[in-house]
Amino acid sequence: MVKRLSVCLFLFGSVLLYAHLYMFTLTFCFVSNRVQVEFYVNENTFKERLKLFFIKNQRSSLRIRLFNFSLKILTCALYILRVSLDNPKGINVALISFLETMLITYLSYKGNVWEQIFQVSFILEMINTVPFIITIFWPPLRNIFVPVFLNCWLAKGALENMINFHRAIQRTHSAMFNQVFILICTLLCLVFTGACGIQHLERAGKNLSLFDSFYFCIVTFSTVGYGDVTPQIWPSKLLVVILICVALVVLPMQFEELAYLWMESQKLGGNYSRHRAQTEKHVVLCVSSLKIDLLMDFLNEFYAHPRLQDYYVVILCPTDIDIQVRRILQIPLWSQRVIYLQGSALKDQDLMRAKMDDAEACFILSNRFEVDRIAADHQTILRAWAAKDFAPNCPLYVQILKPENKFHVKFADHVVCEEEFKYAMLALNCVCPATSTLVTLLVHTSRGQ
Incomplete structure (x- = not known):
């Protein structure tokens, strides 16, 4: 039961x-x-198609950002022209900018309206465009000088988005160059805002010219302070105080980020510039760990050939540089021809830093003293695949430890198997003694002839 x-x-x-x-x-x-x-x-709705064109698609969104940047620069130039000629007539491009901003805001909407409205870029856009749109229906307000010079900050934001978004700019310029460029744009925006803002407010007082306002801003921001040109009314004085406070907050942050990037670049071994890669000849050495014996063997054998004296060796290694290796690379004989970069051959960004696509050759070496030789070969195979995929026209020289792993790197131009070479030398020694000694002497005394 x-x-x-x-x-x-x-x-x-x-x-x-x-x-x-x-x-x-x-x-x-x-x-x-x-x-x-x-x-x-x-994905087939009209909104998603617009979002694909304006935001998601890299090529079309870059064109939209470039058009927006050109529009902001045009409005700043028209403002300077209007102030110089003291003529309220001009080209009204505010409606185009307003419609574009509203469309981008609508496409970027994710359920929180106030988050979109209280963005600094959206507020600046409304300040610079809404008064001009009103003047279309009410012509007497066209004599009002709207602070269109604030569009310089929107142009800076558009330019920064293009630099951070476009892959071609990232490939040609380093992060340090981009940060320095953004810092220069910030300084220009501060000076331009100060000059135009002081002249804009002083129209009710002493009526400073645009050049005098620019001169005052340069003298003030450079901490020279001649005192021959000064604002007279309290709104312009308040604007100078605000600009100085903003400069004391924004510029140290920019310099801190620039210093951080410089320290990281020094820690990673810097960068091999595209100009040097196109004007000089270099080879890339990819290793998993760099030891003093491996480095000296490669450098001595590589530079033994007289035709290779003008070549540069760019070392790409994922580990920190060893103290002995650092001392060797500080010797003038090697410091002028060897460049160490900390990075992995499995990352396109590190291969880009080493300028693999412009290299004359790529050497991928294995650690001969590795206990797990199969695992070492697996790392070598992965690095060889990554290098071949990134730079298919670059000659590839690969060192393999186990003979059965040669099949996976058969696409390389030259593959050297250490164990296969050892067994071949042992077989030759059995047939003809002292063959290994003869071959070793011939290799180490070769001059490439």
Whole structure:
């Protein structure tokens, strides 16, 4: 009786478990299909197509950002022209900028309206465009001087987005160059805002010219302070105080980020510039760990050839540089021709730093003293695949430890297997003694002839 009851309970539990699994499978399939259907439907909506064109697509969004940047620069130039000629007539491009901003805000909307409204860029856009749109329907307000010079900050934001977004700019310029460029743009925006703002406010007082305002800003920000040109009314004085406070907050942050990037670049070994890669000849040495014996063997054998004296060796290693290796690379004989970069050959960014696509050759060496030789070969194979995928036209020289792993790097131009070479030398020694000694002497005394 107990056995029958246990069997019935077991069968009932099994049926219940299968029912739960079946319902779970049906629910999972329904949810996955529903997600796929919703994703497919949302991707074909008009809003998603606009978002794909204005935000997601790299080429089209870059053109939109470039157009926005050109528009902001045009408005700043028109403001200077209007102030210089003291003529309220001009080209009204505010409507185009306003419609573009509203469209981008609508496409970027994710459920929080106040987050979109209280953005600094959105507020500046409204200040610079709404008064001009009002003047279309009310012509007497066209004599008002709207602070359109604030568009310089929107132009700076658009330029910064282009620098951080576009891959071609990231490939040609380093992060240090981009940060220095952004710092220069910040300084120019501060000076331009101060000069135009002081002249804008002083129209009710002493009526300083635009050049005098620019002269005052340069003298003030350079801490010279001649005192021959000064603002006269309190709004312009308040603007100078605000600009100085903003400069004391913004510029140290920019300099701190610049110093951090410089320290990181020094820690990673700097960068091999694109100009040097195109004007000089260099080879890339990829290793998993750099030891003094491996480095000296490679450098001595590489520079033994007279035709390779003008080549540079760029070392790409993921580990920190060893103290002995650092001392060797500080010797004038090697410091002028060897560049150490801390990075991995598995990352395109590090291969870009080493300018693998412009290299004359790439050497991928294994650690001969590795205990797990199969794992060392696996790392070598992965690095060889990454290098070949990044720079398919670069000649590839690969060192493999186990003969059975040569198949995975058969695409390389030259593959040297250490164990296969050892076994071949042992076989030659059996047939003809002292063959290994002869070959070693010939290799180490070769001059490339």
